[in-house]
Amino acid sequence: MINDDDKLREFETSSVKYWPKNILDLSLKPGAINIVSGPRQTGKSTSLKLLIKKLIEEDVSAGRIFYFNSDALESRKDLIDLVLLFLNGIKDSSGKIPPNYLLLDEVSSVLDWPYAIKWLADGGFLNNSKVILTGSSSINLKKSGEFLPGRRRSGKDIRFLPIDFFEYVRLFYPAEIPDKKIDSYEKISVLASGLQKKKIDLPKMYKNFLLTGGFLRMINSFVRKDPYGSPVEIYISGLKSELAKTGKKELAARRVLEKVVSGLTAETSYSNVAEEAELGSKNTAADYLGFFGDSYLLKETMYYSIPQKRVVVKKNKKYYPVDPFLFWIFYSFITGSNDIELFFQKYSLPPLDSQITEGFVASELFKQGFEFYFFRNSKELDFFIPEEEVGIEVKYKDRIVSSDLEGLRYCKRKILISKNSLEKRSDILIIPVYLFGFLDLTRI
Secondary structure, three states, X not given: XXXXXXXXXXXXXXXXXXXXHHHXXXXXXXXXXXXXXXXXXXXXXXXXXXXXXXXXXXXXXXXXXXXXXXXXXXXXXXXXXXXXXXXHHOOOOOOOOOOEEEEEEOHHHOOOHHHHHHHHHHOOOOOOEEEEEEEXXXXXXXXXXXXXXXXXXOOOEEEOOOOOHHHHHHHHXXXXXXXXXXXXXXXXXXXXXXXXXXXXXXXXXXXXXXXXXXXXXXXXXXXXXXXXXXXXXXXXXXXXXXXXXXXXXXXXXXXXXHHHHHOOOOOEOHXXXXXXXXXXXXXXXXXXXXXXXXXXXXXXXXXXXXXXXXXXXXXXXXXXXXXXXXXXXXXXXXXXXXXXXXXXXXXXXXXXHHHHHHHHHHHHHHHOOOOOEEEEOOOEEXXXXXXXXXXXXXXXXXXXXXXXXXXXXXXXXEEEEEOXXXXXXXXXXXXXXXXXXXXXXXXX
């Protein structure tokens, strides 16, 4: 029985529940191959179980729904044999495969999995299957584009990331927070005033979010005031597992992450990481940084020349955790200590709090799907989104002065993120960091 599933039991007993509409409302069509990608422990498996429960409640026969965690498989042949076993088992009396649901979790852990899906699709075995594949390695899932051209039909690509701050606040105040983001200074001012009158403490929620990030297990531990050691250990174990599967050395991974943590918001290069992490080769550094990027743990941010309107690949880069909680996970992995609160308190004080704020903004942009970069000449611009012509500068302090705005002068649309200030200076929107996630950057 689906209600006896451990994932669903955990979901039902959670203090805070998040309903993944991007999965539950997904339009599933026969023959379509949908791919869901995102870091481990974000709830992809739970989402599939919730989808199964929904389908059964809609009178879909449980015998025509197949879920399998592909971590247990070793090869593409194993994957093919597994799917054929299910499909052959549901054939009707005429030998035809009836409509069915095929949900393969963590398929990216199977070596050469795209060849298996390609073989099944080319053989017509999936014509009546509504397929969802999930994985935690973006590079392995990218292979689908190479091996499945024209075979996915109307299948969607879905990023399943930790929730952003806007979704986080809506978990606690669904009636008070609009379901759509805001597109003007006037509207954001009205919202801020209204929330203040209702005594909704956004600055406090922002600080809480910096600790828990958008990971539901950690959010629930925080709400229940449970010790953080258990969820931290789960995420550390997941990281170690991914390292082992890809043949990466834990010591080298620790040294690379130590460089990232100590140099958060600073520019660096593969050569510099290789030297400081004692890796011996910039190619090794690039390989490990690429692994963290492909595993949805780090966002590599490149230099963009605004005057030339192009990315300059050879310039230094910046690295940000894709979620605030991952910064504390990196610390735990580096030090071997689960006492992330001690480290969190350290970064809650100046000047380190400004680094965490910049990291938060980067993670919010990443979760919203923007391609963003940084720019520097006489002044540095923290973030630039070419597609939207938006420049974003982070100044996490009480008082904003004219010199703080200079990095934005090259941008058509200008946003400065402050500690508490909300105002409009000429064409520059100055907004507190705890309201930034409420902005619709495509329309502001």
